[in-house]
Amino acid sequence: MRVDDVDPAEMDPAQLALYEHYTTGQRVAPESPFSLVDPDGRLQGPPAVWILSPTFGHALQQIGAAVRFGSQLPARAREIAILLVGHHHRSAFELYAHSRAGRAAGLTEADLAALADGREPAGLSEVETCVLRTTRAVLDRGTLDEEEFRDAVGPLGEPGLLELVTIVGYYNMVAWQLAVFDVRPPGAGS
Structure with missing residues (x-):
């Protein structure tokens, strides 16, 4: 650090x-x-x-x-969003912590590998697919177009979409803080 x-x-x-x-x-x-x-x-x-x-x-x-x-989003969906942010920023600590949290929420090693490779894991629920696609759009462009907004509100509801966008924003900020202060996962060395 x-x-x-x-x-x-x-x-x-x-x-x-x-x-x-x-x-x-x-x-x-x-x-x-x-x-x-x-x-x-x-x-x-x-x-x-x-x-x-x-x-x-x-x-x-x-x-x-x-x-x-406190989030209404299912744990697996939430961890998919957080891991996508971690991969987007190559945030070692976020990936360390949330790979563990993702496993605890039910993501498999194949799911984690797919997310790391930028692929959509097989067998996602409708909400998980929505979270993945919406998170990618927000990370890529910082917003959603009208169709993407409607597609996200359908499975998530407006409160769920607000939570998702907040989660993505929060973990973006965390990734920047970790990068600026060079905070690494345990055992990563200097």
Whole structure:
């Protein structure tokens, strides 16, 4: 990382309050597919830089929690969108974490390989196909034309489309942050 990680013993109260979001609750449940805290208790992934600005970090973790634990989109569909963003940006940490989350949501190794190769995995549901195609359009052009919008609202509904576009935007931002601060997955070295 381009900045020093923050030792939990040296965190100020605002940083500690943010840190607690990653060391308690759903994010550390045994069934969680990845951890944002390393074995030494230090933050890894996006929170490792969010801790630098607790005001922004708290807002970002709230969006992250909504994406992971509050979205109406099925988990497999959500992970397809996140993995497409990760591949689009070649974001090593996003791909590390969300390949695990994708497997936990039911994506197979063949599905993951297809997404990595830019192919549509076989056997996707209508919602998953819609999420894949809509995410690709948004990543490619930053918008949808009228027909694409109607095609997305059909299976997703307007609230689901809003969630999908928010997920794509959020993970674009996360990918940029990870790239700028050179945040890598565990074991990636320097």
